[in-house]
Amino acid sequence: MRDPMPIHLLILSFAVISGCAARGTSADSGDLHIRNFRQGLMHSRVYEEGSRFTYRDNGPCVVKGRVESRCMWYGFEFNFDASQWRSRLSCTTTFSEPTYLVSPRKRATEPQSTATYTVTLRGFSGRFAHPEYQVGASEPSNLLTICSHSGKEVLRFQMTID
Numbered sequence: 001m002r003d004p005m006p007i008h009l010l011i012l013s014f015a016v017i018s019g020c021a022a023r024g025t026s027a028d029s030g031d032l033h034i035r036n037f038r039q040g041l042m043h044s045r046v047y048e049e050g051s052r053f054t055y056r057d058n059g060p061c062v063v064k065g066r067v068e069s070r071c072m073w074y075g076f077e078f079n080f081d082a083s084q085w086r087s088r089l090s091c092t093t094t095f096s097e098p099t100y101l102v103s104p105r106k107r108a109t110e111p112q113s114t115a116t117y118t119v120t121l122r123g124f125s126g127r128f129a130h131p132e133y134q135v136g137a138s139e140p141s142n143l144l145t146i147c148s149h150s151g152k153e154v155l156r157f158q159m160t161i162d
Contacts, residue, residue: 031083032121032149039076039157042131046077052160061133063107069135074159076145077129080121089119089147089154096142119147134161 041048043059053074061071080087098111121128134141140162147155 030150030152032087032154033081034078034154035080037076037078037155037157039159040074041072042075042077042129043073044131045129046075051158052162054162055134059133061135063135071133071135072161073131073133074161075129075131076155076157077127078155079125079127081125082121082123085122085124087121087149089121089149090116091119091145091147091155092116093143093145097139099141 038046038049040046040050041053041058053072055072057070057072059071059073060067061069093115095113095115098113100111101108101115119128119130140160143159143161145155145157145159146153
């Protein structure tokens, strides 16, 4: 049974793993080069690539420190080369409908239209993965994510969950 209210989780502890549709397959801000971008259904890695999916449970969700239900995991991954050992991306995801955001530690009390977060890349090169999840879908949910580095947009991608 679907939960009538969509809930998104933006995991704030990112997995360093790896990673098609973000401004082509690569982006460059001068001192950061992103390549092999992929998005889709995932756990620790993207296992089904795409930008539109029908909601389906594919794993457990942790909300406020406990497994609350099954949910749909999705996200993005990429490879990177950087001129500095630590690089930060500033990312914003905009939701087509106000959405209750949750994390392993808390649940938002009011629905949000955007979520802003920082991605820290460690090392001069590597792989990065950012998993997220959604509990239920009562209507299509359109997400637009834009990430910038040093004030320059390096990632822009969309996902729809029906």
